[in-house]
Amino acid sequence: MSRSKERLLKKSGFISLRYRFILITSIMLLLLLTSLALVLGILQTRTIRGRIEKQGLAIAKNLATISVDHLITYNYIALEKLTNQAVNNPDIIYVIIHDKEGKVASYSRRPDLQNRLLTDKASLNAIEVKEPLITIHVPESGTTPVLDVAVPVYLPGSRARWGTIRVCLSLELMYQQIRQTLWSILILGSVALAIGILISNWVAQRVTRPLETLVGATIEAARGNLKQKISIHTRDEVEILASNFSFMIREILAHKQKLENQLKEIKRLQQYAEKILATMSDGLLAVDMDGIITAVNPAAHTILGIPQSPTVKGCPVLNFFNTDMQFSAYIQQSLKNPSGKNQREIHLQRGEDTRILLTGSGVLESDGKNPKQLIFNLNDITALKKLEAQIRQGQRLADLGTMAAGMAHEIRNPLSAIKTYVALLPEKIEKPGFLEKFQRTVPREINRLNTIIEELLELSRPPKYNFNPTDIRELLRQSIELLEADFKVKGIDCQWEIPKELPRVMADADQLEKVFINLMKNGAQAMPNGGVIFIHSSCENTRVIINFRDTGHGFSSETAENIFNPFFTTKAKGTGLGLAITHKVISEHGGQIEAKSRKGEGSCFSVSLPKRQD
Amino acid sequence: MYQAAIIPQKDVIRLGKDFGKHPVGTGPFRFVSWDEGKSICLKRFKEYYAGPAYLNEIHYKIYPGGQDPQVLADFQNGNLEEMAVYGDVKGKLADTKKFQWFHRPSLSLFFYGMNVKHPNLANPDLRKALSSAINRKIFVNQIYKGRFEIAKTILPPGMPGYNPLNRMEDYNPDLARRHLNQSSGKALEDVPELEIVSALQFPRVEKEMAMIKEFWSGLGIKLKIKYITDWKSFEAYLKTDAVQIYRYAWFADMPDPDSFLYSLFASESPTNFMKFQDENVDRMLLTARGIVDPVERAETYQKIEAAIMTSAPLIPLFYMSVDRAYQSYVKSVNVSALGAHTMPLNKIWLDKSSQTN
Numbered sequence: 022m023s024r025s026k027e028r029l030l031k032k033s034g035f036i037s038l039r040y041r042f043i044l045i046t047s048i049m050l051l052l053l054l055t056s057l058a059l060v061l062g063i064l065q066t067r068t069i070r071g072r073i074e075k076q077g078l079a080i081a082k083n084l085a086t087i088s089v090d091h092l093i094t095y096n097y098i099a100l101e102k103l104t105n106q107a108v109n110n111p112d113i114i115y116v117i118i119h120d121k122e123g124k125v126a127s128y129s130r131r132p133d134l135q136n137r138l139l140t141d142k143a144s145l146n147a148i149e150v151k152e153p154l155i156t157i158h159v160p161e162s163g164t165t166p167v168l169d170v171a172v173p174v175y176l177p178g179s180r181a182r183w184g185t186i187r188v189c190l191s192l193e194l195m196y197q198q199i200r201q202t203l204w205s206i207l208i209l210g211s212v213a214l215a216i217g218i219l220i221s222n223w224v225a226q227r228v229t230r231p232l233e234t235l236v237g238a239t240i241e242a243a244r245g246n247l248k249q250k251i252s253i254h255t256r257d258e259v260e261i262l263a264s265n266f267s268f269m270i271r272e273i274l275a276h277k278q279k280l281e282n283q284l285k286e287i288k289r290l291q292q293y294a295e296k297i298l299a300t301m302s303d304g305l306l307a308v309d310m311d312g313i314i315t316a317v318n319p320a321a322h323t324i325l326g327i328p329q330s331p332t333v334k335g336c337p338v339l340n341f342f343n344t345d346m347q348f349s350a351y352i353q354q355s356l357k358n359p360s361g362k363n364q365r366e367i368h369l370q371r372g373e374d375t376r377i378l379l380t381g382s383g384v385l386e387s388d389g390k391n392p393k394q395l396i397f398n399l400n401d402i403t404a405l406k407k408l409e410a411q412i413r414q415g416q417r418l419a420d421l422g423t424m425a426a427g428m429a430h431e432i433r434n435p436l437s438a439i440k441t442y443v444a445l446l447p448e449k450i451e452k453p454g455f456l457e458k459f460q461r462t463v464p465r466e467i468n469r470l471n472t473i474i475e476e477l478l479e480l481s482r483p484p485k486y487n488f489n490p491t492d493i494r495e496l497l498r499q500s501i502e503l504l505e506a507d508f509k510v511k512g513i514d515c516q517w518e519i520p521k522e523l524p525r526v527m528a529d530a531d532q533l534e535k536v537f538i539n540l541m542k543n544g545a546q547a548m549p550n551g552g553v554i555f556i557h558s559s560c561e562n563t564r565v566i567i568n569f570r571d572t573g574h575g576f577s578s579e580t581a582e583n584i585f586n587p588f589f590t591t592k593a594k595g596t597g598l599g600l601a602i603t604h605k606v607i608s609e610h611g612g613q614i615e616a617k618s619r620k621g622e623g624s625c626f627s628v629s630l631p632k633r634q635d
Numbered sequence: 636m637y638q639a640a641i642i643p644q645k646d647v648i649r650l651g652k653d654f655g656k657h658p659v660g661t662g663p664f665r666f667v668s669w670d671e672g673k674s675i676c677l678k679r680f681k682e683y684y685a686g687p688a689y690l691n692e693i694h695y696k697i698y699p700g701g702q703d704p705q706v707l708a709d710f711q712n713g714n715l716e717e718m719a720v721y722g723d724v725k726g727k728l729a730d731t732k733k734f735q736w737f738h739r740p741s742l743s744l745f746f747y748g749m750n751v752k753h754p755n756l757a758n759p760d761l762r763k764a765l766s767s768a769i770n771r772k773i774f775v776n777q778i779y780k781g782r783f784e785i786a787k788t789i790l791p792p793g794m795p796g797y798n799p800l801n802r803m804e805d806y807n808p809d810l811a812r813r814h815l816n817q818s819s820g821k822a823l824e825d826v827p828e829l830e831i832v833s834a835l836q837f838p839r840v841e842k843e844m845a846m847i848k849e850f851w852s853g854l855g856i857k858l859k860i861k862y863i864t865d866w867k868s869f870e871a872y873l874k875t876d877a878v879q880i881y882r883y884a885w886f887a888d889m890p891d892p893d894s895f896l897y898s899l900f901a902s903e904s905p906t907n908f909m910k911f912q913d914e915n916v917d918r919m920l921l922t923a924r925g926i927v928d929p930v931e932r933a934e935t936y937q938k939i940e941a942a943i944m945t946s947a948p949l950i951p952l953f954y955m956s957v958d959r960a961y962q963s964y965v966k967s968v969n970v971s972a973l974g975a976h977t978m979p980l981n982k983i984w985l986d987k988s989s990q991t992n
């Protein structure tokens with residue numbers, strides 16, 4: 022028998038169908054036998070008791086008849102003889118004859134009671150009777166009830182009462198017969214019960230065997246054996262049940278197979294994910310909302326300097342960091358505000374070494390709205406930062422070279438012109454028109470040098486701004502007005518779309534106006550044959566965006582990369598410092614400037630400025 | 636010789652007075668020897684009509700003058716199988732359950748007989764006064780420990796002819812005084828001193844006498860007590876005219892009123908110590924002897940008793956009972972209403988194995 026069946030059988034109240042059937046049959050048989058015993062007992066009691074009563078009454082009446090004379094004459098001796106003879110009958114326990122006064126005229130085998138007045142209840146009742154009276158009572162000396170018949174003695178044809186005859190009969194015979202009957206019923210009943218149990222067992226087995234087979238099958242199925250075959254052919258509900266069960270377990274088997282496959286896939290994916298976590302260079306650290314570590318991958322151990330120990334899980338994460346460290350503060354802030362965007366660059370002090378981490382956090386697990394776990398991803402960008410610094414250094418040297426070359430070029434051109442005119446001065450001074458030419462060219466070239474130097478100074482000048490809340494719309498409108506006449510001459514149409522509710526920006530209005538004018542002029546210069554300048558402004562989150570788009574010849578992406586570098590220019594005229602200054606001003610306003618263009622499709626300069634914080 | 640009746644006429648005539656010393660009867664045992672004042676020995680009579688008795692021999696031990704303590708001691712020591720129960724013997728025995736106790740009312744009467752011919756007692760009213768002055772309840776309770784039932788009739792209950800309506804007046808001092816006044820015109824001091832005679836003289840009897848003396852002294856009657864402890868002398872005295880009142884008991888020889896009324900009251904009866912003489916009673920007694928129908932016969936005796944009662948020749952005191960103790964091993968004891976002396980002995984046997992110690 023399987024363990025599951027044993028377990029089932031141990032369940033309180035479990036009674037197998039077979040035993041239930043046997044039990045019901047037995048109870049019915051017992052009930053039948055008990056009823057039979059009761060009915061037979063009652064009938065027998067009634068019959069035997071009736072017989073004994075009749076017998077007692079007959080004896081008492083007979084005694085009454087033959088005692089009359091002796092009672093009249095108070096012949097106790099004769100009465101004693103009668104009573105003693107009467108009790109020779111084994112059924113009679115005693116015979117008492119009371120005289121007219123109620124005294125004992127004779128008491129069988131108890132001469133000592135002669136002439137006494139008996140005071141027990143049965144006697145007191147008996148001496149009062151007017152008609153034959155039959156009572157059953159338990160005598161003081163015994164436990165078996167006896168039948169007491171009391172018959173009054175009258176003179177023939179008279180109502181003068183001369184005494185009472187009492188005959189006490191044993192009911193032992195009755196009880197004995199009833200006992201015999203009950204024993205017979207008991208023995209027969211036991212045999213019937215035994216046979217009944219055997220038959221009901223046989224019948225029950227026939228009925229329950231297929232069910233037991235089915236139960237066995239279910240238990241096997243419960244144990245996991247789903248590949249069994251059930252063959253029950255009872256041509257009744259059990260067979261249908263068995264066939265349904267077979268179908269069910271086949272279905273379960275299929276499901277189980279599917280689930281096993283899925284489980285395998287899940288395990289594979291889990292291992293894959295674990296491998297990724299283990300091998301990824303980014304650190305992952307999961308903590309619950311109390312700051313207790315729930316998961317940490319090897320990279321995080323290395324990055325954070327947390328010991329590689331299984332006991333780490335379950336420890337408060339802050340135990341591993343000084344509370345004043347930037348990382349501790351970051352974790353605390355993330356726990357306070359788990360849904361916020363918390364991507365940040367953090368400097369982590371590990372001994373003498375300082376690591377730079379790019380960290381981010383997110384909710385790993387939540388219970389509805391309430392986050393339960395946070396995950397921190399830690400990217401060690403220390404090496405990247407070093408590399409960036411190296412690149413920036415190289416870029417700076419390259420920029421310096423470009424600028425030096427540009428500046429040399431810009432300076433050499435006017436210097437060459439000035440040098441040529443100065444060298445020609447002695448021999449051509451006399452030539453007509455030369456001097457006018459000289460006076461026109463040399464100061465122009467000197468001015469050009471001066472402009473270059475001023476612009477260079479401006480570029481290198483430390484920022485000195487007068488920041489005020491500035492209405493960008495108004496500033497743009499003023500700038501456009503200034504250039505309107507120029508645009509008309511060149512056949513340029515200026516269109517602008519600036520919302521009225523554009524927020525104010527903290528800016529130096531003069532500097533910013535220069536920037537706007539410079540950008541619009543640049544656009545106009547890119548359209549020598551006329552075109553459209555489109556100015557569009559909007560507010561995005563914390564910033565105000567202003568786009569300057571033109572329909573000019575545009576520039577290449579290579580140009581776009583260098584367009585804000587000093588001395589980089591595509592124009593024949595100009596110093597190549599205008600956009601560099603523009604970039605500087607925007608940067609010093611906390612803003613950004615971007616140039617986008619495609620050759621022949623116009624260009625767009627996009628300025629983004631921080632919104633004024635109220 | 637009532638104990639051995641019926642007796643052979645031939646031997647009685649031949650032996651005359653000696654027959655009493657060599658009795659021949661009809662019982663299951665025959666007489667062997669009689670050591671006067673000590674013992675009587677009987678042996679089994681093998682040809683007894685109802686089959687031979689179980690016992691081989693019976694020894695009667697005689698305790699002259701009634702020696703209750705000695706009898707008790709012998710019984711307790713196992714020297715006696717049977718003992719008559721007197722007084723509070725039962726109370727004196729430590730372990731009463733060791734023995735068998737038998738009690739049954741007997742056809743007997745204990746009474747004081749009065750010589751109606753004696754000048755002192757000739758008046759029936761005086762005799763009635765004496766009877767009514769006795770408180771029988773106190774008498775039986777104090778002297779006989781309440782063992783007997785007080786008697787108001789001559790015939791005991793159970794005797795054919797017994798009639799509870801024939802009773803004499805019980806204790807009634809007023810009635811006694813009225814009877815006394817009716818008896819004579821004499822002043823109390825002139826009533827002569829009466830005499831009572833007893834065949835027994837031991838403390839219980841003396842106590843009884845003292846009580847009677849006290850009852851009658853209530854009437855102003857003086858009483859002299861006379862003891863004649865020799866039975867022969869006592870009976871001889873009863874036959875004289877000098878006897879006044881005598882202490883006596885009567886047991887019926889058979890359950891027939893004749894054995895009571897004829898024996899005590901017939902003019903011809905040798906035991907009529909009351910010297911009662913009534914022609915009517917004598918005639919009725921003879922007539923009754925011839926009546927066969929028990930009811931008619933009983934009615935006749937009831938009438939006789941009633942007739943005697945009017946004269947009050949005796950003072951009935953109590954009906955006696957048979958009280959016997961037996962050792963536990965004595966089996967088949969059957970006490971007769973006619974008294975212990977009529978007990979059938981042929982069925983008795985001894986079962987020593989059942990003796991309890």
